[in-house]
Structures are given as C-alpha cells and as structure tokens.
Amino acid sequence: MTEQARYYAIRNVLLGILILNWGVALTKLLYGRFIGSASMVADGFHSLSDGASNIIGLIAISISVRPADVNHPYGHKKFESFASIAIALLLFIVSIDILRGAVGRLGKPVVPEVTISSFIVMAIVLLVNIIVVRFETRIGRRLHSDILTSDALHTMSDIFVSISVVITLVAVRLGAVWLDVVAAMVIAGLILKSGVEILLRSSDVLCDRIIVDPSVITDVVLSIPEVKGCHKIRTRGRKDDIHIDLHLLVADNMDVQNAHEIANQVEIALKKNIPGVSDVVVHVEPVTDI
Template sequence: MTNLLINYILKGNQSPDSAARTRAGLAASLICICCNVVLCAVKAVVGLAAGSVSIVADSVNNLSDASSNVVSLLGFKLASKPADAAHPFGHGRFEYLASLAVAVIVCALGLDLVKESIYKIARPEPSEFSAAIAIVLLGSMAVKAWMMRFNRALGQRIGSETLKATAADSRNDVVTTGAVLACAVIAQVTGLNLDGFAGVGVGLFIAASGIGLVCETVSPLLGQAPSEEYIESVRNDILSYPGILGAHDLMVHDYGPGRTFATAHVQMDGHVDAFKNHEVIDNIERDFTAKTGAKLVLHYDPVDTSDADPERWLARQVAKIERGLSIHDLRIGDDYMSFDLVKPTDCELSDEEILGRTMSTAAERWPELPCSITLDHGFLDHA
C-alpha cells in the first residue's frame, strides 16, 4: 500500500524533478497533518476521560506534529519558488530551514514532556485503563508506524531531509505511545504507577532524537561535503570521456535538495583543436545534467603532451614529501615555472612546510627558474 501510494504521488517517476519533489512533499505534509489531527482528537478525549497525563501529553505531541507538518508544507512551498535576481540559484534551502524547524520542535516537545512528567512524579494521580484506551493506543502506534515508513520511503525517493526528519519524529511517537501503553498495563496489573517515570524516559529519548536531527539538518546549511562515493563517481564520469587527461579542483555547491551545481577543471591535450576540446566539454556537461539533474561547469586546462617527463618527474618527487601530494598545470617558460600543488585534507604538514620543501625540490632540476606555486586543498572543494 505504501509503495503504491508513493508511486501514485510521484506518478511512477523514478527520478523526480524539482516540480515532482515539491508536489510529493506537499502531498506528504497534507497526509501527515490529517493523520496527526485525528490522532490528537481521539487521544485527547480518551486521555482526559482516563485522567492519564501521559496520554494527554501524547495527544499534544500529535498536535505539535501537525504543526511541524505545516512547517514542512511551507518549507516545500517556499523552496519551490523560482530563482530571482536576489537568489539566482533558487530557494531550495528553505527545505533545509523547514527540516531545522521540525528538529527544534521535536527537541522542545521532549523537554516539555520531561517537565510535565516530573510534575506527575511529584504529584501522582491514579489513571484509568480500559479496552478502549488500549485500542486507541495500539491504533495510534499502527498509524505512526505507517507514517514513519511512508515518510522515510518517500524522503529517500526524493532526497528530502524534511521527510526523513518527519519519519524520525513518527518513530519517536511509536516509542512514546508504546511506553504509555506499557505503563497503563503495569498499573492495571500491579497497581504500580509508572506514568511519570515513563514520561521522563520518553521525553529524554525524544529530546536526544531532536538534537540528532538538528545536527543532521544544520550540516547541509553549513556546507556539508558530499560523500566520497559521489566525488569519485563525478571524477570517474568526467575521466571516461575521450580526450580527458585529468580532472581536479572539483567544487560542489548545494542550494537545496535537487539543486546541485558543480565545477571542475579538466586537462586536455593543448595541441588538439580548441573547438574539438570544447565540444567534448559541452557533451560532458550536457550528459551529466541529463543523468544526475545537477549542473556541471568545466574549465579547460591545456596540457603540453609533447614532453610530459618534467611533470611526471616533479609529481614523483612531490609524492615523496608527503603521501597524497600531487601537482597539475605545470608551466615552464624561459624565465619562469608554475604549477598547482594539491594538498590532501588529511595531510599533517603545514602549508608553509609543504611549499618550502616543494620549491626546494623544483630548484634541484630548475635552479635558474623562479617557482610560482598555487596550493589547493584536496581534489574536492565544497561550498
């Protein structure tokens, strides 16, 4: 049923575009709002009738869930706004802001539940238990478990951190309601009232989950680096085209889910006709966008392939200074030499030490030429 609903929302599209992502996010938010409002109303009635603070708190939690779903809906709606003069890359990061808001709401709810539960421990009150209460709580757990699966699956399909956060919140609700039900059963069988203690434990669990969600949603806003697998796939894709001798200085810019821009430098034979090289670069950029949806811009670095020995020699010597060091764009003129030096991110040597030792190495072979070095930090730069 879940997969059928997701396929219906996405109209069977396995690689949804920005418009399809927005429609899917809005649909998911509306579905979750309806589910949470119904659960809130039912639990509030049952909890007040039974005099159970944990059931009433659980109903309030559902109401706040509906509020967070409204935030998600607004996030998807604002993120779908087209680019304008002030925001030339669109408004996709609104979705990250919505995810952060949902995470903060989760944290606040957990802490509020802890406060109410401590009050319940200090002033315990008897609570009632009936078959109706058990049915309501079990039904709530079933609905929330479905919402967790639905949001997680749809969030993975469209790459939405907001829906993944909503799925985590639904998981927390399953745990919360399960604890409430367990306490009600224990109280009925043994007379031991654990309502407040369970509330504290569940509240702390929700708060901890919310803090984790905050960390996850803040990361892309701060400029989270893409995975090593993504970097390697982009690099391998570029190098698979004829005429590409090397690739470096890859930069990935994330302006929201489905709105990725990337730039890189590619090395090509400088003796080949520039128009032919430009055609290859155009093909790479066009194919990359068609396959991934991301925009790729490549910069052409001509390489003198008539005598590659100097660059190979220098590359070998530089690698001896520190594992992972590499060079590219070596230029040697009558009165100068220059090249780019790439320092891996895990290198422990300082920039000054690396530059000094590299210049000394270059001077061994070209003592009469002043050396100009541009230091890059790793194959990947991220913004």
C-alpha cells in the same frame, strides 16, 4: 517529474498526514487527560507537534518550489532544510515541556485509570502511525524531499513513544504507578533524539557538506576522450539538486573550441551518470603531456 508536480505531490501528502496527526493527537490528549496518564498526554503533545511540523512543511515547500531569480540564482530549495530545522527546534521545545510536567508529577503523583479501552485507543494510534511512516518514507525517498523524510522520522519516534505508553499502561495496571512518570521522561528523551537527528541532517545541506564521492565523479570524467585528469572536485546541495564544480585537465596545445566541447561532454556525462545533478561548473586547465 517537474518541480510543480513534485510540489503538489509533497503538499498533498503533508495535508493528508496533517489531518491524521491532529486526529491522533486529540485522541491521545483527551483520553490521556480523562484517565490521568502523564505518558499518554506526553505522547499526545508529541503528535500535536507532528501536526505543527506539517504546517511548517507546507509553508516551506510553497517557498522552495519558486524558480531561481536575480536575487536567488540557485533557487529556493534550501527552504526545505530551514523548515526541517524549525521542526527540530519544535521537538526540543516539546521534549522540555514534557520533562517539566513529568518532574512536577513526581511530587504530586496521579494514579491513571487504565481500562481495556486504553489499550484499544493506543492500538489504533499505533496502526495509524505505522501506516503514515511507511507511506511518508516511501514518498519522501522517491521525491528526495527533506521535509517528508524529516517528518517521517518525527512520526517514527511516535511509534516508539506509543509502544512505551502501552508498556507503561500495563505496568500501571499491575501496580507500578511510578512507571508512568518515568515513561514520560523517556518519551521526552526520544523526542529530543529525533530533533537532534533532523538538525544534523539538515545542517549538512545548509553547510554544503560533500554529497557525492569525488572518486565517482573522477571515474565519469576520465571516461571522456582527451581528458587528462581532474582535481579540486567539490559537491554540495541535496540528493535531488546536486551542484558540482571541478578543474578539468586537457592538453596544453588544444584550442579553446575543443576544450569547450570537452567541458560540455563532461557536464552531460555527469548529469547522465549521477542522479540528481542539476548544475556543473568546469574550469579548464592546460597540462603538458609527459
């Protein structure tokens, strides 16, 4: 798949999910306000942040698809990871806001009005979220998209949050009104946890954490005839944009032309045997046979 085709695929997914997220958010916010449920309103704000994260994703993917240029010789793909961090920060803000609201209601309790329609609304919301997560996760893995996988994780937390809201509505119906505020606090914690997970995963890419086991690379390199060994193996990038550099050991009496040809064979073999490799830099070193 070309970068342009990948861009359109991710963009279309984000646009579709944006519409669903905002529809779900408005439903939970309006109905939560109507019945006076802090946990449902908190869940609504979480879904609203989902929509905001979709917009961030759309902006980021439009930048990351740009080709490499003089000032950005490695391309712009890390913008997806920057956007994922923005999504994480958005989750932190939402969780703090929900927590503040829940603490405020401890001194001014409000009894939610729970009816059968409350459960119907949450059942519909749960179904939509489950469909979104399954679809977005599948497409995100297929396209190796940080944006889609981060957004899917964001929406996954929605499912757990919505389940906790349903449990809370049952508890309120049975008379345990205080559980509504407690549930809002738990929801804030779940949202915060999702933000931390997204932040850690995105920082791996931005901080150039190792992405391929060096032993895997060594096995591929040593399969090339006349290669004596390799060391100083480094990898970085994302699963769909892996950069490898290594030092290649060849016989000290080998001429430059042959050494260059072997280096080319190593590059081709790595790109063929390790999915996602986009760039290989080989430094040739002479070694004396013992």
